[in-house]
Amino acid sequence: MDDVAKNIIEILKKHMKEPRDDISLDTELTELEIESLDLAMIVFDIEDTFGIEIPYNANEEVEDFKTVGSVVDRVSALVSGGNDQTSSGAAA
Amino acid sequence: MTNSNGFKRVVVTGTGVVTSLGSSVDQFWDGLKSGACGIDQIAGFDTQDLYITIAGECSDFEPRERLSSKLLLLADRYSQFAGAAAAEAIEQSGLEVPFVDSDRAASIVGSGAGGLNTLEKAYYDLFALKKKATHPLTLLRTIGSSACAHIGIEYGIKGPTFGTVSACATASHAIGLVFDMIRRGSIDLGVAGASEAVVNYGSMRAWQAMRVLSPEGCFPFSKTRNGTVLAEGAGILVMEELEYARARGAKILAEVKGFGMTSDAADMVNPDVEGPSKAMKFALDAAELIPGDINYLNAHGTATTVNDANETDAIKRVFGDAAGSLAISSTKSMHGHLLGAGGGVEAVACIKAMEDNFAPATIGYAEPDPDCDLDYVPNAGREMEINYTMSNSFAFGGLNAVLVFGRPPE
Incomplete structure (x- = not known):
């Protein structure tokens, strides 16, 4: 697991009432009992940590926020320079 | 009187x-x-x-x-x-x-x-x-x-x-x-x-x-x-x-018939069905009206996924069979969400709706949602007899306020 993944899992754990140690890339966010406002705060923390912007919209089902791995992929892509906000999931 | x-x-x-x-x-x-x-x-x-x-x-x-x-x-x-x-x-x-x-x-x-x-x-x-x-x-x-x-x-x-x-x-x-x-x-x-x-x-x-x-x-x-x-x-x-x-010989535009207020006491962002339902029920009770008396409801209708489905459920709970014949619209589709001021302009919309016998539309309505299956007066307003109107306002924090208006007294 790379640093981006480790960092994101730490952020997720910080926002969980009872942090778990068994979170893997395959873990679905719904399993972590993360609600809409939690997700807004998690996305904020991720943006702040990595210096990126993710136009996530709580009103939409976004594939990027399905599993821990999909979040990691999205963030990795943004960190490596593909920060094309107009093509991000939430705005679509 | x-x-x-x-x-x-x-x-x-x-x-x-x-x-x-x-x-x-x-x-x-x-x-x-x-x-x-x-x-x-x-x-x-x-x-x-x-x-x-x-x-x-x-x-x-x-x-x-x-x-x-x-x-x-x-x-x-x-x-x-x-x-x-x-x-x-x-x-x-x-x-x-x-x-x-x-x-x-x-x-x-x-x-x-x-x-x-x-x-x-x-x-x-x-x-x-x-x-x-x-x-x-x-x-x-x-x-x-x-x-x-x-x-x-x-x-x-x-x-x-x-x-x-x-x-x-x-x-x-x-x-x-x-x-x-x-x-x-x-x-x-x-x-x-x-x-x-x-x-x-x-x-x-x-x-x-x-x-x-x-x-x-x-x-x-x-x-x-x-x-x-x-x-x-x-x-x-x-x-x-x-x-x-x-x-003083004033021209009377409408009567304020009822008001109901409740709080969900549950969540800052996710609305509950019970709080909004009770607020509508209390407003009807204060107005001494039954659900079937209301012709037009100006919904809170914020266009968030959660609010609109929840408000629909709450309306069904209160109106029962009468929900099907109720004209409901969210004029926020036209003027946007004025937050605190929303209930003020929407009260004016309710009063004008009675004066003109016209239910304003919910514009931008593109596709029915199974979770929102009532009559939202989609895209075009409607001429119809409107004697009583209701205005819903449901706020962050689960704070609910509902008003009922009627025509000027005879």
């Missing part, structure tokens, strides 16, 4: 608005009837790096058109909106100014946020420009009670004067409080409603961070809805005790 429950009757004799559809009730109602949309790209400030760049701005608002007092011309934009809407409402009411029975009059005009434009500028001056001082009026402009105080000063209102604060239910709470005070006999008349001016960079940033705004538009109850759209403006009513209004 009192109701069968011993309470005095309360009527509306003046209405005033400032909205993205225009800064008068006539322009507002013309816009609603024709299905116009006041939501557009933000022009009032540089949207810089925002990815939400639309709002319902009051771009044609000219403070000097209705405001003459120097105090109000120096006030925050939110107070100017309130002052202009109050001026329109009071002019329509024909009340003598300053009010004669000043101790028996109220000014209950709230705001969800108060003078945020002023605060933003002051903080920018201090933190970014490192200025040594803020403008001397910063505090007076910012406080959430400046609108009600300004209106009180303008019209000589010396009775209950304060602002309500309940996010998106602010105006409905204000109208409901004045309704209650008049019907219990503690005052004879009042100016009630709310004002909001939060379309600025800092506030858009805060809303964008909550991830509930749509980048495209406000599409309530449609399967395609993807968030709400912020707007600014004000909505104000002049309300009087029925005999007080009759004695």
